[in-house]
Amino acid sequence: MNETDIFRALADPNRRAVLERLLDGEKNATELREGLRISQPAVSQHVAVLRGAGLIAEKKEGRHVRYSLAPEGLAPVLDWLTRYRAYWPERVERLKALLKEMDQ
Amino acid sequence: MNETDIFRALADPNRRAVLERLLDGEKNATELREGLRISQPAVSQHVAVLRGAGLIAEKKEGRHVRYSLAPEGLAPVLDWLTRYRAYWPERVERLKALLKEMDQ
DNA sequence: GCTATAGATAAGCAGATACTTATCTATCAG
DNA sequence: CTGATAGATAAGTATCTGCTTATCTATAGC
Numbered sequence: 001m002n003e004t005d006i007f008r009a010l011a012d013p014n015r016r017a018v019l020e021r022l023l024d025g026e027k028n029a030t031e032l033r034e035g036l037r038i039s040q041p042a043v044s045q046h047v048a049v050l051r052g053a054g055l056i057a058e059k060k061e062g063r064h065v066r067y068s069l070a071p072e073g074l075a076p077v078l079d080w081l082t083r084y085r086a087y088w089p090e091r092v093e094r095l096k097a098l099l100k101e102m103d104q
Numbered sequence: 105m106n107e108t109d110i111f112r113a114l115a116d117p118n119r120r121a122v123l124e125r126l127l128d129g130e131k132n133a134t135e136l137r138e139g140l141r142i143s144q145p146a147v148s149q150h151v152a153v154l155r156g157a158g159l160i161a162e163k164k165e166g167r168h169v170r171y172s173l174a175p176e177g178l179a180p181v182l183d184w185l186t187r188y189r190a191y192w193p194e195r196v197e198r199l200k201a202l203l204k205e206m207d208q
Numbered sequence: 209g210c211t212a213t214a215g216a217t218a219a220g221c222a223g224a225t226a227c228t229t230a231t232c233t234a235t236c237a238g
Numbered sequence: 239c240t241g242a243t244a245g246a247t248a249a250g251t252a253t254c255t256g257c258t259t260a261t262c263t264a265t266a267g268c
Binding site for chain 4: 012015038039041042045048062063064
């Protein structure tokens with residue numbers, strides 16, 4: 001839930017890959033594992049780190065667990081990044097375009 | 105320069121503190137150290153990690169080195185984060201306000 | 209009940225991290 | 239040249255990470 005936990009969680013490529021996979025909807029652990037060349041326990045451990053950082057939520061359904069992105073989880077990163085906005089040169093233009101697009 | 109290097113660099117509180125300090129202008133290593141309860145070599149090592157991640161630039165001036173934030177350094181983080189925009193609920197409102205303010 | 213499957217937990221280990229003290233290099237002041 | 243200072247580098251070490259295999263728990267189907 002704090003910046004350190006979140007940045008540490010995001011520092012691992014396999015964990016970012018897990019988040020990536022959740023972009024297109026809920027997944028269970030086995031689905032999250034696809035494409036990652038690590039064992040089932042390793043996935044479980046990564047998921048625990050992501051959950052601890054507040055980045056994913058889980059919902060038990062029988063013997064399956066459905067994992068999903070936690071909507072507010074990345075907010076501290078955005079907040080942190082915003083403090084450095086003076087150092088986002090032309091990226092700001094891209095963001096403006098993005099927000100305009102989102103308005104439609 | 106890649107996401108992993110950047111997130112790893114940001115995962116350490118002392119390194120984030122160094123960046124924080126650079127928000128109000130160039131500093132030399134001794135100034136960066138103020139407030140951090142770590143040795144001079146530790147600061148030097150953190151600075152090396154931040155430089156390696158492309159987050160700070162340095163300019164030698166005699167026996168001093170002036171460190172500053174590297175403007176483009178955080179762009180990959182912003183880009184990464186943008187992919188999760190659907191999960192930024194009301195934060196978007198804050199950003200819109202911010203960008204409007206920057207237009208003035 | 210028995211067996212299979214989803215996922216978590218335990219234990220162990222190799223490599224990475226963050227720190228320390230000691231030392232080195234380079235510039236500056238006299 | 240000499241001594242002091244800014245900063246980097248070297249070497250050593252305790253702790254943390256990310257992984258593995260083995261095992262455990264819990265649900266589901268028969």
